[in-house]
Amino acid sequence: MSKKSDHDLGMQTSITRRDLIHDAAIATLAAAFAPAAMAASVSGASSTSAPSASDYPPVRTGLRGSHPGAFEAAHAIAREGKGFPAPKDTGESYDLVIVGAGISGLATAHYYQERFGQDARILLLENHDDFGGHAKRNEFHQGGRMVLSMGGTHNLEWWNFSDTVNAFLDTHDVVVQAMRERMQFEYGHSAPNSPAMWFDEDSYSDTQLLTQCDLGKKLAHTMIDSMPLSVAARESLKQFYRDPENLFADIDDEEREDYLRSISYTDFLRLHGGLTEDAIQLFDKLQHGGWGVEMRALSAMEGIESGAPGRHLLGEDWNTGGRDYPVAMWPDGNASLARLQVARLIPAVAPGATADNVALATFDYSVLDRADNPVRLRLSSTVVNVANTDSGTDVTYFAQGKTFRVSSKHCVLACYHSIIPHLCPELPEYQRAALKYQVKHPLLLTNVLIRNTDALDKLGIDAVSCPGRLHARLFTFRGINNGGYEHDVDDNGPVSLIFWGSVSPPPEAIDIKDQLRASRATMLGLSFEDYEREVRIVLDGLLGPAGFDVQEDVLAITVNRWPHGYAYEYLDLWDEDYADGEAPHEIARHSFGNIAIANADAGASAYTHVAIDQAFRAVQELGGSD
Template identity: 35%
Template structure:
């Protein structure tokens, strides 16, 4: 048998799913023969350690990919719709389908031990104080850009986005005197030094503290303050065409004439957003990006962007609360309460997710492993606790990782298989660190530290949101949840191949490595402020997402397509008989609104059929 280590180093493996001892003992605890019952006290959000794609969630699908033979059994249950994936798109698909067909029987399958997909909730008890954070999807980004059907869903589950203007404390940073910082490392810059005040201090004053040469300091200030058009004589359209194929790193070097010491500051600036180095981000993406990147504004003037809405539409647990509200709408017994406010502190009843007498059932720890069209339905086989089960569906919506579809269903045409194989998901890690207070950050005057060459690209505060009885921090002696983001950087590899390599790196990295970097990088940032990581870190949760963001179609290597129909993600989302395709993958954008829109499209396909 091939070991897990062998698989993670590149060799495939085929092993069954694993459930926790608590799950395997569920029937004994509940006194029932229901094979899908969850034990009382089952509550994944409170787990710390290695989460996200936790062990037990990924092995069955990797077995299928490696060639494990799966056969359908006799269907044990029949549903009008089976949804594969209980993330944003899967839950939305169930919601839209039930909106159209209130009496429909729906089964939602998910390979993880919690619902929400990447919208996971992390909870902490820090010396008796309750804190939460987002383990993945963090916000309703630019709700003004959501299509009407996505907005109807948000309103349908009780969300009124305008209320966040009251709940999100937009004055927090100014009131507390907090600003962004850069942690210059000795390996790249010759000295390890934290320099606070990026964007808030005069640029000459900030540059004076940077551990770079005097000439680089002068060039840094020039870059930040210049109003020069670096492409004089060209029209806006000519500039745009040129800069669409010019990386921001090349723009700095070739047009803004920045020295390498300055370029080194920005090489990984957008890693948590675009998940590539700035040598693969087109300069046109910087045009409307309010992220502290200099040099473009007077060459390619701003025309409007995703940032035109304030970035405030955020629950304390990110979009996990949206998932919880959708679950409440679909399975009321699983989520007490009735408002967007009370869902924040509501205690989900996981034992109510999958009861035989309810029209919508959500079955966790269940990985779809085979799909096939029947004459008048779909056979869906999934793996749970090392056993396979088959159900019959009138229709199926694939709302998980779209690239997995060819391994589940052998009915796809070759062009669709090739298209799906060309748009891999993007790996990333969201690590949450609970600390008993944030006084040291207050003393420095920072809430965000960027590491130009760190394992974690950044550490930043939780967003200041108070809603439904949950209060954001108000004084520096209160517990804080810190957010740290790691994206594997493979600078010698271009294009999607780097994400495949990064996925293997993430899966082969043990919790202890993530923990070690947390302690080392916080110690760097808080040096000289009596920080002891063994004493001053209360808990760490690592949300590992080897299949994280949807494929990004905005980066420099993406070709120009002759039509919408030629785009690989559009080819990849075509229905196969009664098997339909949703998920943000189908829109090539890691965005909750896109996930919902693709769910609505898939449901409309079914209703039209």
């Protein structure tokens, strides 16, 4: 623990700690579950009005992502088996109801219009108070100007796009190469002494900042000697960071790959890298942000393919498999793509919004759910039941302490797989089992708006690994001049520091799904004050010696926690090599009557383009005349 008090760390300063709207939502939910409320009949007008124009979710700080008020109803049915008050039929009837207004849900609306006509009546129901799902926009105004940051989905991995996704981007006038040309951002690798590694005094024998320290490159002995580790650990690291040597020269490539896919990356470091346990700890969180798992969950081959060191032990040069990852990005991550989708589906929300100005365009949330819109988007509405009927589907949702029911010809579930069996209890058992198979990977992005970059510039850093702390890594978020927004990579004014990663599971969690569930439980159990204290300890210890005032220079904190984050991808150590059509995600996504399924889980891959592809597939599976 920090040797400084909460007062010394600035915990008493007047940044927004939590959003009172969220607290009110929790109180409303608790009241709804009280016995009297459960027995009461629902009367009066439907409480479905969208937030007022002044109620603008992207500017909210505190706990975001899966924020208070967004998940309690789902937990009530999935964890506690609770029911809800008898639903009030709103009298609304739609061609399509979509459960979830993330990128896949919004793309579903687009493809439904393409197939069934622009006049199709569509309702999107979203449990969060903002659209976009994991494509979360964080918008700060505390530094005297707007600073944007991302709170979830990051990139466009354009080189993997299908023809379907390329056509989708063309429809939204997104030109990837033009976006690439306006990017200076390199995930914090642009400063002269980045990336760096910070050893904190709570986790190691001493505090130490090592600049130009990248575990993926060959480390000099002098660098290793500066690490506050045991003598044995430092010696094992020196032996590990040796010249290329093919330890598997006596076996063929296929046998070598089979072996490397059969052992964990950390066992590979032990058995073939010769590293001690305290040296291995430096590598544990290398993929907290990229995969949302500990390195012990990955095979040696997966770890090496993801960029973790080890290729040199296969006889390959240290420079092989470098950091080139030429993504395209907006200054709020893929939230701008979600905003483009909404602006196209509901033009009155943001008249004139284009790919060239979307990051600065004004969005009027008050017209998202207007009755005269062919497409309506209803926020803070958690679907709790979806059922087939003779004429289509009935969809029941919970909002503001009451339950409501709407009807539709079709329904597409664009939510995560493991909640679907609780929403559709009539699904066949084989499909329910397949849906439950995929446990999502927790993801954490804590954005801290700081007054200026003076301390970072003095140290010459803009990306730091913190192997002993909750967040595995932090980096500055600037140099993405897309969507009309400009924030030069050399701008030393207010900037968002993104603390990126996941939450470590306890050592006793062995199976991958036990690891993921334990990480999720820990993430949900931490209060905003816990996250705030953590980032203040890190900033004080890391930047304090260079003049950063932790009491004065922290302007805002937004914690984007995603307990159900990345889609489950099949891993060498834990999953079978399924035949085509027999993998759990392929079985799980089968349509069921008038209900289809669209999400990244349905593609078993945590990427935006996969979510779009799956939306296209789901719409094609719906019955009815084109």
